Amino acid sequence: MIKVEYIILTGGTGGHVIPAVNFANYLIKNDRKCILILDKRGDLYAKNFLGKKIIINSDYFSKNILKSLKASFFLFTSFFYTLFLFLSIKPQKCLSFGSYSTFSPLLAALILKLFFKTKIYLHEQNSFIGKVNNFFVPFVDKIFLNYENTLNFKKKYYSKSILSGMPNIYNKKNIRDIYVKNKQISIFISGGSQGAINMNKLLLNIIIKLPQNITDKLNLTIQSSLNEKENLQKIIKNYIKNYSIEPFFNNYIEKLISSDLLISRSGAGTVNDVIISRTPSLFIPYPYSTRNHQTHNARYLVDKSAALIIEQKNLSNDESFDQIYNFISNFEMRYKIFCKLKNIQLQNANEIIISNIK
Missing domain, CATH: 3.40.50.2000 (Glycogen Phosphorylase B;)
Structure with missing residues (x-):
């Protein structure tokens, strides 16, 4: 498989997917090679993406035991799937836009960071940092914020943060x-x-x-x-x-x-x-x-x-x-x-x- 410079991770709702697609399309229009990885639910909002998509299985945990077992199975299988994918393409940079579906790919990206020095970045769209971003922020290189005063964002990680706003198709x-x-x-x-x-x-x-x-x-x-x-x-x-x-x-x-x-x-x-x-x-x-x-x-x-x-x-x-x-x-x-x-x-x-x- 051809090596790519950027891996963009997203999924779930349009709030996570649309800014990811906007930024990924910006990369492609500026002659950067990137792949978008997202779940089936998120793919509904990625119809305008100009490049290659890879769909993974994911689901969120709930009080329903069967649903949580299904989510656990997807978490496990998606981790190994994305790990083997990353090992084959060895991306230089990984940017995640949050959502439960990005958890497994981010775990796999951490292994590449350890052995191949892959850079990992996060983007937080909301005024309250999400659970997945909050979990991974200690291990990433930088986190881009949409809101200046993002709630529940720990002060000790302020040095990693950059106020960027939201990727859009602004014109x-x-x-x-x-x-x-x-x-x-x-x-x-x-x-x-x-x-x-x-x-x-x-x-x-x-x-x-x-x-x-x-x-x-x-x-x-x-x-x-x-x-x-x-x-x-x-x-x-x-x-x-x-x-x-x-x-x-x-x-x-x-x-x-x-x-x-x-x-x-x-x-x-x-x-x-x-x-x-x-x-x-x-x-x-x-x-x-x-x-x-x-x-x-x-x-x-x-x-x-x-x-x-x-x-x-x-x-x-x-x-x-x-x-x-x-x-x-x-x-x-x-x-x-x-x-x-x-x-x-x-x-x-x-x-x-x-x-x-x-």
Whole structure:
């Protein structure tokens, strides 16, 4: 097998996979040889990758004994599979973007680091360091951070950290220079790469209660699993004339640019895309995210008055209805949020990472 310079590890959700794909494509476009290693679940979000992919088996541990046994088996087999792979291609550098699926390949990479001096790097997307990254940070060369004040990141490893931001496909086409008032109000409801059944139902039951002079102006785009499409249609078909329901959007930033506002979960990738596209947003953090990291992600913008936030448990109360009504109907409110987003400077993560990998 041909030797490669870079191995990129990722998997699981779009929040881990999409920035990994963005950086890997950046390498390929700059004539660097790299291979992307990820699990079957993560491959759903890697359709835009330009290079060679290797799919491994992985699963997360749970209270279900059979599921945990399956995860243990995959952990064991994936370790030996990636170890033999790495021994055959002897990569010079390995960069991991987190997720449970990267644990076995990182263990294998540590053996290459010991015998072949392979450099190992991590990237943490969230405001709270993930379990796999937290486990491996003592053994790696550097860790790149998306948030300056990453929670649960031990001070003794600060010297290894570099604030890079999130690898993205940043270009002038992805930036909203002006925010204008349209006759129709385009709303993008997004539950992240996995959709959000409960959030979508709660939101739609709020939206159909808005005054008719507002609902007549709405153009809804809803990200949801196809299994839930019929149930959501039953809720809105008699109230909203213009709507579409899709399971996933590969052109996510373009979708944001074409929307007047976003109501969404607050994964790190979504927060980053909101800053790039300057889309006024209301975040509803996933209430079961690990150590509540989605709330911390959202707070990065909320504390700058550059976004709104509502906890999912509060969606049924009158105060939340008023907040959503005002956000949708009040152009001036959304314009002020747009201006705050315009003042936030994004770093070029691709260039920062490549310049610090030696």
